[in-house]
Amino acid sequence: MIKYRPDIDGLRAFAVLPIVLFHFKVNGFDGGFVGVDIFFVISGFLITSIIKSEIEQNIFTFKKFYLRRAKRIIPAFLPVLILLVIFGFLKLLPDKLIILSKSIISTILFVSNLFFLSELDYFGPDAHDLHLLHMWSLSIEEQFYFLFPIFILYISKFKKSVITSTILFIFSLSMIANILLINYNRQLAFYILPTRAWELLLGTIISLIPSLIVKKKNMALVCVTAGLGLILYSIFTYNSTTLFPGIAAVPPTLGAGLIIMGGQNAPFICRVLLTNKFMVGIGKISYSMYLWHWPIAVIFLNEKVEKETYFLCIISLILISYTSYRYIEQPFRSIPNTKFKNRAIAGCTALLVLLGFGIVSVYTDGMMFRLPQNAIKLAKFSEYEDRKIIYGGECFSTIPWNEFPIFDCLVPKPGKRSILIWGDSVGAHYVHGLKLAARGTEFDITQACAGGCPAALDLVPLKISRPYCKERNDAVHSYITEHPPSLVVLTGQWRSHYKYYEPFLEQTIKTLVSEGIKVVVLGPPIKYINPLPDILIENIFKGKVTKSEDYLDQKTLLVDKEMKNGTINMNGAKYISIIEEMCPNLNCPLYMNNVPLQWDAHHLTREGSEFVGRKLFPILEAEANK
Numbered sequence: 331m332i333k334y335r336p337d338i339d340g341l342r343a344f345a346v347l348p349i350v351l352f353h354f355k356v357n358g359f360d361g362g363f364v365g366v367d368i369f370f371v372i373s374g375f376l377i378t379s380i381i382k383s384e385i386e387q388n389i390f391t392f393k394k395f396y397l398r399r400a401k402r403i404i405p406a407f408l409p410v411l412i413l414l415v416i417f418g419f420l421k422l423l424p425d426k427l428i429i430l431s432k433s434i435i436s437t438i439l440f441v442s443n444l445f446f447l448s449e450l451d452y453f454g455p456d457a458h459d460l461h462l463l464h465m466w467s468l469s470i471e472e473q474f475y476f477l478f479p480i481f482i483l484y485i486s487k488f489k490k491s492v493i494t495s496t497i498l499f500i501f502s503l504s505m506i507a508n509i510l511l512i513n514y515n516r517q518l519a520f521y522i523l524p525t526r527a528w529e530l531l532l533g534t535i536i537s538l539i540p541s542l543i544v545k546k547k548n549m550a551l552v553c554v555t556a557g558l559g560l561i562l563y564s565i566f567t568y569n570s571t572t573l574f575p576g577i578a579a580v581p582p583t584l585g586a587g588l589i590i591m592g593g594q595n596a597p598f599i600c601r602v603l604l605t606n607k608f609m610v611g612i613g614k615i616s617y618s619m620y621l622w623h624w625p626i627a628v629i630f631l632n633e634k635v636e637k638e639t640y641f642l643c644i645i646s647l648i649l650i651s652y653t654s655y656r657y658i659e660q661p662f663r664s665i666p667n668t669k670f671k672n673r674a675i676a677g678c679t680a681l682l683v684l685l686g687f688g689i690v691s692v693y694t695d696g697m698m699f700r701l702p703q704n705a706i707k708l709a710k711f712s713e714y715e716d717r718k719i720i721y722g723g724e725c726f727s728t729i730p731w732n733e734f735p736i737f738d739c740l741v742p743k744p745g746k747r748s749i750l751i752w753g754d755s756v757g758a759h760y761v762h763g764l765k766l767a768a769r770g771t772e773f774d775i776t777q778a779c780a781g782g783c784p785a786a787l788d789l790v791p792l793k794i795s796r797p798y799c800k801e802r803n804d805a806v807h808s809y810i811t812e813h814p815p816s817l818v819v820l821t822g823q824w825r826s827h828y829k830y831y832e833p834f835l836e837q838t839i840k841t842l843v844s845e846g847i848k849v850v851v852l853g854p855p856i857k858y859i860n861p862l863p864d865i866l867i868e869n870i871f872k873g874k875v876t877k878s879e880d881y882l883d884q885k886t887l888l889v890d891k892e893m894k895n896g897t898i899n900m901n902g903a904k905y906i907s908i909i910e911e912m913c914p915n916l917n918c919p920l921y922m923n924n925v926p927l928q929w930d931a932h933h934l935t936r937e938g939s940e941f942v943g944r945k946l947f948p949i950l951e952a953e954a955n956k
Contacts, residue, residue, distance in 0.1 A: 381483075385486050512576030852906050878919075
């Protein structure tokens with residue numbers, strides 16, 4: 331056994347508290363995610379110290395090592411998974427239950443880092459919907475624990491200098507890969523073991539080279555002070571825009587290493603920050619605290635909760651974590667291997683049941699059978715197949731302009747006048763309904779819409795995935811300059827980065843009006859805080875009547891109000907508030923013929939497009955005839 335170091339438990343507290351405060355969205359802790367990197371260094375140090383000690387005593391066996399890991403890891407996370415399964419079955423809509431089920435499967439198999447790599451950005455807005463996102467780091471550690479003992483046992487046959495050189499070489503390769511890859515694929519660099527291994531290996535190196543443990547008090551003071559400074563710098567200056575891990579991962583990782591090197595022999599003034607009862611206590615329960623904090627944050631915390639709720643969540647987290655540590659972690663870790671058989675069988679059975687639940691859930695479309703018939707129909711809108719049709723088919727595309735079917739999309743039918751819809755997917759979802767409403771009139775609805783490209787000249791949207799927008803909008807402008815339609819309708823979602831879009835939209839309006847083109851600007855679409863079908867299903871579950879005003883996105887309402895009140899100079903163009911036209915007193919229609927008018931938070935279904943088209947076309951027709 332290696333000697334217990336209370337300073338390392340104190341360091342664990344420095345790792346877990348910033349993570350909790352970051353995920354609980356406490357102001358000032360935007361860089362709290364670096365706590366995971368501190369955990370990696372600690373894990374590398376402790377696991378290497380244990381393996382090295384047992385190899386030197388000639389008592390190391392893989393069976394004993396992996397059994398110890400199982401007793402350490404699995405008992406504490408089983409209750410988390412079991413309660414999430416119960417919660418998911420009772421509360422989650424099918425699409426969310428599928429994601430939770432896949433998360434459970436990947437967590438049990440210790441590949442959740444690879445699953446979340448394929449799913450989303452850890453720093454993205456959708457991260458808060460994933461109840462087990464935090465388990466990615468546990469998977470990294472377990473993958474390391476699976477490979478490292480095999481590797482270290484093999485190279486232990488060589489001289490110490492060879493062992494150290496080999497570890498240093500792999501450490502360097504991993505760090506270089508991390509720094510290089512971050513510029514090309516941040517997600518990959520963040521989630522995979524090869525680019526994270528250097529953080530664990532830093533702890534390994536400290537363990538393998540005893541001379542790195544600082545014995546002189548003055549030097550220990552320097553190490554711990556510098557280490558704490560690097561960690562605190564990272565916590566309080568980093569945020570979700572920091573290019574991380576990359577070179578930014580070095581300060582917190584190095585800081586953790588310095589504290590491990592000096593914490594054992596640091597003077598009292600430094601030790602007291604690490605080894606006081608509070609920090610050591612938090613360190614002891616840090617694993618359970620890490621396991622429970624994120625599900626609590628996802629389920630109970632959002633932008634609307636009161637401060638009291640945050641306080642209750644923190645208190646509850648501490649109580650749950652202590653209970654888990656005291657009555658689950660400790661008893662299981664102290665059980666002799668010879669008496670662990672029955673509990674191991676029970677644990678394996680529980681894991682198999684959870685795996686079975688996850689597999690059944692995925693293959694039954696999120697256990698759709700739980701829902702009433704009307705809710706089952708609504709649940710299928712998460713994969714709405716008619717969207718491509720109602721958006722205008724090939725006329726809603728990002729293909730190069732020289733391949734764009736101009737005749738089919740921009741040239742009106744013979745004898746007809748053109749009303750051109752120009753913009754992004756929000757513009758496209760009006761086209762189907764407007765075309766139907768225009769039948770029998772002198773107008774034909776034409777279209778030039780591309781995903782994520784609002785109708786604003788010279789605009790480069792704040793998304794790397796939209797490089798085609800400027801060229802596309804320039805081409806549309808050139809075409810309508812040569813072939814002026816009777817009316818141009820400018821559309822965009824507008825809500826995202828509104829202040830950034832504003833001057834570009836204003837200049838576009840001014841340019842078109844100066845060229846003698848009649849212009850209408852459509853305000854942002856009706857937008858809900860969640861997909862409309864999900865809101866409807868949730869209220870069916872609760873037996874409640876859905877009131878649209880309770881779920882409308884407030885930022886969208888604010889942007890619409892600002893645009894309507896003249897924050898943008900319309901230069902003679904007409905502004906039409908979709909929200910005002912469709913939602914008197916914010917009472918928006920939700921269904922037509924038992925079909926929701928929107929298939930997600932702000933895009934129309936076929937029925938929704940037809941409903942809006944009937945109301946909107948007469949206004950556009952009147953503008954075109956002025």
